[in-house]
Amino acid sequence: MNLPRCVPAQVRPWNTRGRICTSDERHRAGASDGAGGSLRGRTKPEATVDDAASAGVCPATARAGGCRPSQLSGRLVGARRTCRYGVGVRWMVGGLLACALVAMTGGGARAGGAPAGLTAEQAVAVALQRNRDVIAARLEIEGSELDVVAARLYPNPTLGYAIGNLLLGTANLQNPVPTSSFADQPVQTVGVSEIVDVWMKRSAHIRAAEKGVERRRLLTEDALREIVYGVRSGFAEAVREQEERQLAREFADRYAQTIKISQARFKAGDISEADLRKIELEGLRYQNAVIDAEMQLDVARSRLAALLGLRVGELPPALAAPADAAARPGFDLAPLTARALERRPDLRAAGAARIQADAQVASAERDALPDITLGAAYTHSAFTTSGDNPNTLGLILSLPLPLFDRNQANIGRAHLDQRRADNDGERLRIAVARDVAEAVRRGTRAATLLAVFERPTGADVPGTPTGTSDKGGMLSRAETALRVAEKSYRAGAISLIELLEAQRTYLDTQAQYLRALYDLRQATVDVAHAVGEP
Numbered sequence: 001m002n003l004p005r006c007v008p009a010q011v012r013p014w015n016t017r018g019r020i021c022t023s024d025e026r027h028r029a030g031a032s033d034g035a036g037g038s039l040r041g042r043t044k045p046e047a048t049v050d051d052a053a054s055a056g057v058c059p060a061t062a063r064a065g066g067c068r069p070s071q072l073s074g075r076l077v078g079a080r081r082t083c084r085y086g087v088g089v090r091w092m093v094g095g096l097l098a099c100a101l102v103a104m105t106g107g108g109a110r111a112g113g114a115p116a117g118l119t120a121e122q123a124v125a126v127a128l129q130r131n132r133d134v135i136a137a138r139l140e141i142e143g144s145e146l147d148v149v150a151a152r153l154y155p156n157p158t159l160g161y162a163i164g165n166l167l168l169g170t171a172n173l174q175n176p177v178p179t180s181s182f183a184d185q186p187v188q189t190v191g192v193s194e195i196v197d198v199w200m201k202r203s204a205h206i207r208a209a210e211k212g213v214e215r216r217r218l219l220t221e222d223a224l225r226e227i228v229y230g231v232r233s234g235f236a237e238a239v240r241e242q243e244e245r246q247l248a249r250e251f252a253d254r255y256a257q258t259i260k261i262s263q264a265r266f267k268a269g270d271i272s273e274a275d276l277r278k279i280e281l282e283g284l285r286y287q288n289a290v291i292d293a294e295m296q297l298d299v300a301r302s303r304l305a306a307l308l309g310l311r312v313g314e315l316p317p318a319l320a321a322p323a324d325a326a327a328r329p330g331f332d333l334a335p336l337t338a339r340a341l342e343r344r345p346d347l348r349a350a351g352a353a354r355i356q357a358d359a360q361v362a363s364a365e366r367d368a369l370p371d372i373t374l375g376a377a378y379t380h381s382a383f384t385t386s387g388d389n390p391n392t393l394g395l396i397l398s399l400p401l402p403l404f405d406r407n408q409a410n411i412g413r414a415h416l417d418q419r420r421a422d423n424d425g426e427r428l429r430i431a432v433a434r435d436v437a438e439a440v441r442r443g444t445r446a447a448t449l450l451a452v453f454e455r456p457t458g459a460d461v462p463g464t465p466t467g468t469s470d471k472g473g474m475l476s477r478a479e480t481a482l483r484v485a486e487k488s489y490r491a492g493a494i495s496l497i498e499l500l501e502a503q504r505t506y507l508d509t510q511a512q513y514l515r516a517l518y519d520l521r522q523a524t525v526d527v528a529h530a531v532g533e534p
Contacts, residue, residue: 117320120235123308127231128224130309137223144209144216151205157194158375163187165383185383193375193396201371204363211356218349225345229529231307236525238300239321240518245293247510252286255503259283261490275496282500322521331440331447336531340432344532347428354421361414368407370399435530443523449516453509478509 128134165187262279265271298312305315341347375396381388455473485502488494 117318118316119320120232120322123235123304124228124231126308126310127227131227131231131307132309133227134224137220137227141213141216141220144213147212148206148209151202151209154202155195157192158373160189160191160193160375160377162189162191164189165381185381187379187381187383187388189377189379189394191375191377191394191396193373193398195371196374198372199366199369201363201366201369204359204366208356208359208363211352211359215349215352215356218345218352222345222349225529225532227307229525231304232525232528233522234300234304234307235319236518236521238297238304239319239521240514241293241297241300242319243321243514243517244511245290245297247507247514248286248290248293251503251507251510252283252290255283255286258486258489258499258503262496265492270492271496278496278500331443331527333437333440336440336527337433337436340436340531341429344428344432347425347432347532350421350425350428354418354425357414357417357421360417361411364407364410364414367410368402370402373398432530436527439523439526439530443520443527446516446520446523450513450520453513453516474509475513478506482506 163186165185167182167184259279262271262276266273266276301315302312305312308315373396375398377394377396379392379394381390381392384390451473453474455476482502482505485494485499489496489499
């Protein structure tokens with residue numbers, strides 16, 4: 001199943017194995033997919049909109065004239081730069097952040113007559129740039145990299161100074177040189193000592209810290225996956241509210257025509273005043289439905305804006321609904337489960353935690369070995385009358401005796417981390433399989449329900465027999481029934497109650513369809529989230 005990506009293939013910060021992609025890799029991937037083509041031999045005016053996408057420039061911005069060909073070619077050259085994690089994402093989505101807003105403010109007319117609007121991919125790109133949780137997740141990586149810096153540091157040498165043979169009380173009477181001052185004949189010593197890492201403790205610390213960085217990267221990737229899931233879910237909800245508002249407006253306008261017809265029939269004496277009042281009251285109910293839909297849309301847009309790190313006023317006024325009919329995937333449980341077990345970042349982070357715990361065990365066991373300290377000391381003695389040499393050099397060798405503290409606590413804690421990592425891995429494997437199965441079940445149900453609503457004329461959907469000439473789905477039948485009822489009402493062939501019943505049936509059918517459509521979109525997002533798609 002080809003699930004829709006949160007970020008376009010040309011600008012995804014991860015490759016198919018979950019590794020961080022460089023800008024060159026993303027450019028080569030875009031060229032292999034036919035998106036950007038080869039850059040060699042291309043002149044500046046020939047740079048295309050698809051090339052703009054591979055360079056981090058939004059196609060809508062390029063089409064709307066947001067950048068000249070020379071600017072576009074310059075960004076394509078910049079796309080060849082490699083980047084570490086976080087830097088590439090910020091460079092990459094910076095253009096998408098601008099283009100998402102440009103596409104919605106008048107410059108976003110799309111080729112082929114597609115409706116302009118903020119897409120889910122653009123919303124994700126904006127969130128990856130502006131969302132504060134994303135920024136916090138990236139800062140965690142920087143924090144773990146500082147652990148590597150700390151592990152690479154060598155211990156500081158120790159400088160020592162000592163002075164002795166200071167007189168207290170009466171001097172030695174046998175001393176041929178009279179001594180009466182406190183510091184007449186001092187013995188001074190200056191020394192330097194350093195711990196010698198004969199047990200390779202520093203290497204063990206570095207390896208454990210580097211494994212911690214790898215685990216933190218995977219945890220950050222999982223955090224980004226959760227953020228992207230929240231954005232896509234919020235976007236789907238906002239699109240649903242937008243479509244429900246549009247439905248409420250359209251039906252209110254359509255019912256306004258019914259009111260005009262009823263007023264004409266009342267003047268002609270075809271209906272009573274009581275029936276006219278009922279029709280006008282029903283029209284007010286539909287106007288209230290429009291107001292309620294507006295409020296629900298405002299709430300959904302506020303939630304989406306918060307996820308994107310924007311103020312409500314900064315969010316574009318329209319959201320582009322996905323091309324559902326062309327983008328609906330199939331849901332095959334077995335390959336999806338296998339893919340999830342292979343690529344879910346939280347599951348891979350659990351495996352990295354076990355590797356980190358192994359490295360921490362080795363480091364803790366080496367820390368139990370005594371540190372050997374070597375040093376040298378220079379001594380100058382003013383007490384030569386006693387036979388001391390005036391200047392001497394000494395060597396120092398020392399180590400602690402591991403009689404009591406043999407780092408038992410840290411070794412035990414490292415072994416406990418091993419067991420915890422093994423348990424987390426098994427727990428996540430069970431949870432991943434369950435998450436995928438539940439998401440696939442919801443997606444299959446939503447797809448089946450939509451087939452009932454959208455069944456093309458002549459298609460066979462079990463359980464929906466019909467004895468009329470209309471062989472379409474529920475949407476087609478509800479539309480046909482409403483047109484017949486309106487036509488019959490104009491001709492005076494049916495009563496007001498029958499017209500209202502047909503209108504309510506049509507409105508309920510449309511509302512149920514929008515709900516089923518939202519369920520399928522959300523199920524697709526759920527499947528991508530369960531599988532580990534970013």
